[in-house]
Amino acid sequence: GENVEQHPSTLSVQEGDSAVIKCTYSDSASNYFPWYKQELGKRPQLIIDIRSNVGEKKDQRIAVTLNKTAKHFSLHITETQPEDSAVYFCADIIMDSNYQLIWGAGTKLIIKP
Amino acid sequence: NAGVTQTPKFQVLKTGQSMTLQCAQDMNHEYMSWYRQDPGMGLRLIHYSVGAGITDQGEVPNGYNVSRSTTEDFPLRLLSAAPSQTSVYFCASSPTSGGADEQYFGPGTRLTVT
Numbered sequence: 001g002e003n004v005e006q007h008p009s010t011l012s013v014q015e016g017d018s019a020v021i022k023c024t025y026s027d028s029a030s031n032y033f034p035w036y037k038q039e040l041g042k043r044p045q046l047i048i049d050i051r052s053n054v055g056e057k058k059d060q061r062i063a064v065t066l067n068k069t070a071k072h073f074s075l076h077i078t079e080t081q082p083e084d085s086a087v088y089f090c091a092d093i094i095m096d097s098n099y100q101l102i103w104g105a106g107t108k109l110i111i112k113p
Numbered sequence: 114n115a116g117v118t119q120t121p122k123f124q125v126l127k128t129g130q131s132m133t134l135q136c137a138q139d140m141n142h143e144y145m146s147w148y149r150q151d152p153g154m155g156l157r158l159i160h161y162s163v164g165a166g167i168t169d170q171g172e173v174p175n176g177y178n179v180s181r182s183t184t185e186d187f188p189l190r191l192l193s194a195a196p197s198q199t200s201v202y203f204c205a206s207s208p209t210s211g212g213a214d215e216q217y218f219g220p221g222t223r224l225t226v227t
Contacts, residue, residue: 034216043220044203044218089156099169099212101212103155103156106154
């Protein structure tokens with residue numbers, strides 16, 4: 001079945017630096033790729049998503065890139081701030097096919113002051 | 114809109130007991146799902162529904178039942194609780210029936226089975 005691998009499991013960056021989290025997927029038919037942020041003790045919330053007909057999408061300090069050939073997608077956070085500290089999850093799905101989001105194991109992002 | 118609501122917030126069960134976790138949404142979303150999240154782990158799909166009257170199994174369905182008699186409600190039933198079911202349970206809904214859209218999560222239910 002489909003598998004999503006997420007790296008690294010923990011990422012520590014200096015405040016103001018950039019952070020990059022990468023996910024690889026196995027099913028080339030996957031066509032929707034969201035990223036969720038989960039603060040400690042809270043529910044996951046969508047921060048950005050991308051569909052397979054687009055290579056990159058930006059929203060202020062956050063961007064997602066998709067490489068369909070290599071089957072990986074990455075989350076980029078620039079100018080990191082203390083409030084970016086959280087666990088980030090990637091996921092993928094084959095739209096209108098298997099109806100199941102497959103999730104990565106998560107990356108704990110630590111912003112050092 | 115209240116969004117996605119879950120009850121209870123916390124629950125302690127003894128091994129072998131059964132109970133139902135409630136989930137409701139007021140956004141008229143077709144797609145609803147249940148996840149469990151173990152400490153320090155990702156989300157694992159238990160069951161999902163693409164519309165009223167339709168349910169299907171996810172990655173880890175054993176020990177759980179669901180029903181979807183209305184668009185709004187999607188309860189999760191634990192048949193005979195086991196310590197391995199100690200986890201945080203999240204219900205989610207999405208406006209697109211295929212699931213390829215933003216998932217709106219409820220606040221979660223923290224379940225402990227002793």
